[in-house]
Amino acid sequence: LLKALSQLKITKKEAGLEIGVSWNNLVRWARKDVAPKKENLRKLYRFVKEKVEEKLRNSEEFMRILKNLTESDIFWDKVVKIEKVKGEEWIYDLSIPNCHNFIGNGIFVHNSNLLDAIAFAIGSTSVKSLRAGKLHELIFHGGNGKSPAEIASVTLYFDNNNKVFPFDEPEISVTRKINRKGVSIYKLNGKNTTREKIIEVLAASRIYPDGHNIVLQGDVTNVIEMNPVERRSIIDEISGIAEYNEKKEKAMKDLAEVDAKLKEAEIVITERYDIFKRLEEERNAALRYQELQTQLQTLKASLAYRKIQEFSKTLEELNKEIEKKEKENELLQKEIEAVESELERREKSIREIASKLVSLSKKVEVEREISYLRTKILINKDKIDSNRKEIERIDSLIQRLKEIEARGEAGLPRAVKAILDQKIKGVFGVVSNLIKVPEEYQVAIEVAAGPHLNDLIVDSDETAKNCIEFLKREKIGRATFLPLNKIKPVLFEDKELLKFKGVRGIASRLIEFDKRFLPAIEFVFGNTLVVENLETARNLGIGKARMVTLDGDLVERSGAMIGGYYFRAAKLVPAEAEIEEYQKLKGKLNEEIKTFEKEIQDCEARLKELSKS
Incomplete structure (x- = not known):
């Protein structure tokens, strides 16, 4: 059977699909690894038998066609020799007297545009076979005084007395029109339809637009020049074998699709069966639940009845007890009345x-309130005196700060002070006046900044240029400017050092300033790390970063160490900011004095009221 499959050119995969067995099993049967089941052998036998019978039927049909071709009225002759000759080419035209077209064994033969018209009407799409460059060139273009046509139209009429075509009419018509845009319109019995419908109807009588019903010019030459395989394909098409093979291939594909859908259906059915079993179990559980619910209701009713009987018995006992208690209550009521009369007295x-x-308590409260008010008056007077002394001290501090501020401005370089005095637009001030430093970092920040404390922060390089030209013109001196639009901040990159013990942070992050000045502040302080002492700096590694200690020792990235006792000229905290803080404190103290005085007035007024009462 397996040899028969090979001779029939049927693959094991195809055979396996037909009999419902994996093609791997057929391979194992061939190698004799496993023995096939009898049922599978019967299926394989029936399949091979069907294929052999099918081949025999096809062969008999083919032989019948060949017999018809050999025994027909057509004269068959052998072309002995074909030679090409030089010179002008000749065209040989065969025709039948009185009628230039004829039908032989179902083949239309003609040497005129009539065949082109027939091929056009039955749906041919080959422009070349219709002897035109494009379809719209088939339309009449005019001539001899006649106007050009808008459409080309051909109508064929077919005899349907034998009901070859699937219609009841004795005659059917097929029409095809084409407009100048190249759009084709098909009609069947005068009604619009599609090309596919036309082809389907004509196929009933074995008429095909691209078939061999019509032998066009050049077809005979092409057939002569074909090899045997190509001629065989033409014979297959004419005899219907090719159509049969196409239908067979399509049927095989449909069978494969059906098989796949059957497998899918089996999977769905399996899943549905599982769902059915689960639902059946749920149904049984529900029925059992209903049965148990009925039993439960019965038991509940029995229990309720028993409880009602017990409650009735208990109720009788309680009623007797109540009567007894009511008598005791009457006795107790008389005793209560006697006790109540005594209580009322x-x-x-x-x-x-x-x-x-x-x-007496009212008098005590009045005395206590008077004492409280007098005490409060004395306390408020003491607070007022204390606040006034504090205000005097604050005034003294403000005066001293103003003197320090004046001395600080006097200590600025002459060129810097001259620029500040000019109040030039875009000049924000020196670095020392534009930052606010916590007390514990004042020394470290001052040392970290160094000479940059007196650098002038300006908005742009244009402002810096104008200031420098002013200093040159007036011959005042030199100053350093930090233009915000050009200055490049120096950022601290080794973030791992910030995790070490004793590291307080990057200098620029330990001070307060307006965010507008961030580039300039980062330029001055951004690359300096503030640490607690020199020992911390040594633990971090001399030369790893620029570091300054809280008491003013400086370690440069180059490895240079600068230190000793640091003499401070003045605090870094701007005097104006400190003065403003003291002014706020002074205002707060004055507000407290007013509050205390108002409370004293209220207390004195209350004392007068109490004295009158």
């Missing part, structure tokens, strides 16, 4: 005593 006595106590 004693309450009357207590109210008289309480009235006397209230009178």
